[in-house]
Amino acid sequence: MPRDEAVASGGIGKAVKRREDVRFLTGKGTYTDDMNRPDQTYCVFLRSNVAHGQITRVDTAAASAMPGVVRIFTGEDIAAAGLGGVPCGWEITSSNGEKMKEPAHPILAQGKVRHVGDPIAAVVAESREAAKDAAEAIGLEIEEMGAVVNMTTAIQGHGAPVHDEAEDNLCYDWDLGDKDATDAAFANATHVTTLEFVNNRMIPNAMEPRAAIGEYDAARDQHTLYTTSQNPHVIRLLMGAFVLNIPEHKLRVMAPDVGGGFGSKIFHYAEEAFVTWASKEIGRPIKWTAERSESFVTDAHGRDHVTKAELAMDSEGKFLALRADTLANMGAYLSTFAPCVPTWLHGTLLAGQYAHPAVHCRVRAVFTNTVPVDAYRGAGRPEATYLLERLINKAAQEIGLDQVEIRRRNFIRPDQFPYDTPVALQYDTGNYLATLARALEMADYAGFNARKAESAARGKLRGIGLSCYIEACGIAPSSLVGALGARAGLYEAASVRVNPTGSVSVFTGSHSHGQGHETTFAQVVADRLGIPYESIEIVHGDTDRVPFGMGTYGSRSLAVGGTAIVNAVDKVIAKGKKIAAHLMEASEADVVFEDGQYKVAGTDKAKAFGEVSLAAYVPHQYPIEDIEPGLEETAFYDPKNFTFPAGSYLCEVEVDPDTGKIEVLGFWAADDFGNVVNPMIVEGQVHGGLVQGLGQAFIENCVYDENGQLPSGSYMDYAMPRAGDFPSFEVDTCVTACTHNPLGVKGCGEAGAIGAPPALVNAVVDALSAYGVDHIDMPLSPQKVWATIQAAKPAMAAE
Amino acid sequence: MPTVSMTVNGKAVASDVEGRTLLVDFLRENLRLTGTHVGCDTLQCGACVVHVNGDSVKACSMLALSAEGAEITTIEGIANPDGSLSVLQRAFQDHHGLQCGFCTPGMVMSAADLLKRNANPSEREVREWLEGNLCRCTGYHNIVKAILAAAAEMRGEKIAAE
């Protein structure tokens, strides 16, 4: 097939329909809980219903004798087996040079429980029901200790700390940026705007609850774990090396179809380590599937910052400096990525799209008796964007500048790239004026005042909110993140196997759990090789089939994983040229590869891609002295820099002043993701991100009470966005191609969740600005909005 | 153990079940029809929606024994007789109405019931109908679009996929 047709069938830039959809639409997907292994048992965990306490008794005798119970394990069994705890993947160093506090995180509680949901015992039984019944029959006594919940009081060291090694509950006290320059700029400012706020805690809620099946083959001394993971190789590495002491060649980890992750399925969790280990102990496979109420108290939560932010400006509204001081909740234990989220994924983004001369950021990470907090869609970057974009709107309000104008005055201009920020990043490229212009045009910003007047005539308050986000994606250059505290590199790997008759199997370390890699990666390869999209297969999610991989998070799959594939493809082409040169009796230097054919430049000699691959596997007429047979190449790609997707979002709302109810009337997103491989999929990613971001701003809220109980622990009490909550969106992209990867791509998975919350809050504050309101914390419940209006009314009347 | 019999996707089935077995577990474990999913334990998510005697029902909300004699259709049973995707299933693919696919069976089964009751729903009506179906991936935008497009196609109109 000529290249044009190949590309027409599925090359870069086409809205190719997803090949994975057919299995999902016919009920033929294979999620972990859909699998049963021969002779399988079921595991149910007995979990703490107390936030903080000393376990004084765990009596399993009666429960063990119940019908169907195979065995019950407690923390003592784990300790006796000498298993490691759940490891953390990052180490942050405090400003004073001390390493962060890193308390042990046992697989089953040892002596103490530290959050509601902490696992105490594991019941393995013939059925889920039998395991549940037995778990309820375990005799358990816990001597309660006061729960540490509030971060502000936690760091004052009242009461029993979460961990004895951190008396003041501080994990680290970190800072970034030039403090002296920042302080000096504040001293010279004409205007300083201050904003204190809470970035509310989120529960990720991927629709597929986590699940794991552990299996041990004694005859081959081989462990297998099926798990709901975004990065099976990382789980194999962390669990094999640090928890169970199983070498990689004896441990296979498979993440089959996975029903969404949003960060929560990056991390290594105790349950998957337990079933892997215990399946060998009992000699039978063990399956665990979380119930949703269990997900609420075991999946790592997201966000949860308390922040004071200040912006220094001159008389023209030009930014002079930014200062931020944040308390970041770590929960009871350090989850895999947790320490880097409020630091390197948050502090470094505080320059935003703006030419701030100076930025200083301090972050104190705090242990509390709550579920561990870790990366959740956007991870640190939503918190940074919210900080900046709320602060800027408050500043604009204070000095009487339009929210658009204040940003225009401070944007990094297109001719300033590459741009070094005062917080350790170099933005390679971007055009913030372009995305802003596109968003303003889509939203008809100019017509807003007329719409506002029309609403006012109906007694409603209309507002429009702007947010201009930037994120650092394509995570991440290994040596850089190593210097920042990562305990692993963040490259990606791919193998490209050209089969004898010219079809191609691609093995990628990226994992797809909704992103559509099986489609987009095939588009990339079809485009590069000029062969039909249909003859390319993408394989992922199995450590025995894929050489290695760091997985999917931080919008890295295409920028990093896609580049590894491109590099492996290029190695294939290079080898193919040597073979083709031999077949055509030409010099290798004269062979070019185009339109899916090897050609001798300047002649009409050509060999099709498939002819060359066949020659590689049937090497009769072949340069066998010089090159090996076969056509399969592997590449490891380490990114040179982060990528920097950016965009402008506008949100328009109407508030009913009598009820506080908010209606989102429209949402417009103009994003720069660099080049786009599949625009349909990119739009879908934006839509999904937007609703997660709007959900945070509008209705979602994870609430702990002072005893460390989780009242928002089910879908009855934790408000998930539903189809009726928001309108359809208008989204578009502008392109500045990433300068340091061959595809010119930046990543699109997190943008919506990053940019949406401040746009919505800015819109509501704009609607209420007539009342003098300048901030409301998320989520913007009608009750809170109504109360804000009521509180503002007397002040208005007095004026 | 009592025995329950019903017709699932056109086939008569009978099996022993515990009294407490939910219909969704019966479908998934006894019949190994794993396309019907479990996303919650509070009747909220709709990942488990199937048709019971033609109406959409959350299969986690009823006991298998209560389905005695019923006609059940699951996601595995709604493709065209020749195995090709039905208009509604195809619309989900054409309009990218699914990402991870976990909510998808419930969404499709729920939407099929809507379109049977209302051949020409408005966007608002579709959004309100989906009240009991959670999706964390798509932001609902393309699900709504897919359902509206399927409705139009079933009415004989044609809406181009973008």
Ligand code: FES
């Ligand atoms: S499983 Fe959630 S509603 Fe049935």
Ligand code: FES
């Ligand atoms: S497609 Fe993933 S939950 Fe809907």
